């Protein structure tokens with residue numbers, strides 16, 4: 001036997017889910033750490049090995065990037081064919097479906113995620129899936145169904161209504177862990193939506209639904225790590241009516257907070273002993289905050305004391321890894337076969353855990369030719385269109401991860417530090433959803449294997465969120481609300497229109513910058529932004545900023561960064577921004593990624609005619625340096 005059998009025997013309940021026939025409709029419910037994800041990967045293996053389904057006939061959908069990685073990571077360790085199953089988020093699947101209709105990348109690029117999902121729902125109803133190359137799947141697997149709400153829920157229902165006379169289904173979830181309710185803006189509707197999909201499944205498949213509950217917990221190995229588990233049932237039973245839920249949810253939230261009070265306090269992050277303990281811990285640990293404001297401030301404080309850590313990316317971010325650019329530049333050929341790829345792979349910066357054969361199969365999934373080869377031009381296009389499969393974007397293994405609870409859903413760590421949440425009574429009653437707060441705290445407290453600690457909440461009174469640009473920024477608080485001293489950095493802040501070209505200083509020719517990015521820029525390195533000159537390209541943006549790594553220019557900020565910064569600085573149609581920070585400090589390298597665009601451009605810059613290059617991706621809370629606000633920082637000249 002293969003896979004996890006070497007590690008443990010599935011329980012009878014897990015075994016029952018795993019071994020259902022391929023055309024069965026199975027609903028598995030379970031609490032945290034009951035082995036849902038593990039069971040799903042073994043289920044996939046069973047469907048292929050025993051039920052003899054082709055991996056291409058299985059559609060695996062899940063809500064978040066983290067789940068994609070958890071599931072593909074585990075499937076990867078199973079037998080060969082199982083690792084060929086593609087796991088996708090609902091959004092990625094919807095986009096791929098639309099690209100098989102009259103839609104193009106350009107026509108979709110102006111649409112937000114929800115609109116794409118709605119279009120995909122229409123496409124399903126119009127019979128598009130039947131006409132695609134893959135046709136109907138034989139089996140649909142859906143993980144984390146508790147977070148299927150709003151337009152995504154409608155899409156999956158449309159899909160199942162159309163597919164299921166013929167196909168089997170395995171869905172797993174836990175309502176107590178539903179944390180993405182904010183997809184539905186209206187608080188009243190949101191409460192009712194929680195658990196709706198599960199009810200729909202139960203009603204739609206009345207006659208032949210096999211419902212199995214996985215009762216054990218395999219994650220928590222200590223009493224502290226298990227402390228929240230006993231609250232699962234009361235959370236699952238919270239009324240769906242908002243008014244009625246409020247009282248009950250407040251009570252459970254209080255109990256969970258009190259339980260968190262009984263686990264050890266991790267101490268002050270400014271204390272050198274505490275820092276040493278974070279630095280020296282050998283296992284995996286996570287610090288989980290309720291909002292990104294908390295996470296950004298904690299990360300800033302760890303940066304100050306030099307504690308290495310990684311910020312968990314948003315559920316949707318999927319950077320193309322740097323080795324993809326290296327691959328496209330390693331050969332002049334447009335098409336390559338697997339043997340050639342395997343020959344090239346030792347010289348590509350593949351991450352340690354990635355098997356080159358698996359990388360090959362995943363690449364072929366996006367840019368394969370009919371005769372089994374890989375078309376590198378098509379691969380570059382997939383990068384430019386951000387269509388590279390999620391599983392290639394895995395983050396480097398880091399021992400310490402800082403994350404919001406949302407981004408950590410479905411993950412587990414040896415040690416977890418949960419930021420002590422506010423009491424619900426301290427929050428704005430009109431805007432807070434007590435049931436959602438309870439579930440978020442429950443998810444946070446059920447992530448550890450061994451140790452659960454609490455951590456004092458950082459002071460976030462000066463952090464504000466600008467809803468329009470969807471970023472946190474640092475204001476002057478109530479006394480000086482228009483002051484600005486910093487802004488959150490996002491995945492869209494680096495220019496992807498062209499490779500970094502330098503500003504005419506020695507060592508800043510494009511090829512040299514690329515070389516430097518490939519060899520000297522690493523995840524977690526500090527960088528700063530410097531204003532390059534004083535002339536904004538248009539009225540609603542700031543002048544450009546260069547990205548500097550140890551005084552070397554490695555990239556330029558994007559237009560989106562400039563206009564968002566302009567807005568954060570108070571820019572409005574009626575208000576002209578005249579002063580810009582000369583520097584933005586405190587940012588870090590999230591990763592060095594592959595960006596892509598016109599082949600003629602890279603050719604002209606001496607980077608080969610492939611159209612792919614390296615670009616840094618930034619993260620963290622940037623702090624504004626207001627010296628020289630009206631003039632250029634020292635050492636810089638108008639070009």
Ligand SMILES: Nc1ncnc2c1ncn2[C@@H]1O[C@H](COP(=O)(O)OP(=O)(O)OP(=O)(O)O)[C@@H](O)[C@H]1O
Nearest residue numbers: 008009010011032033034035036037038218219410
């Ligand atoms: N039968 C089993 N025996 C021993 N360990 C198991 C068994 N099933 C799962 N595990 C282990 O338990 C841990 C939790 O499993 P998994 O992450 O699949 O749970 P989950 O239900 O998806 O969790 P959550 O819903 O909290 O994200 C994993 O480390 C897994 O290897």
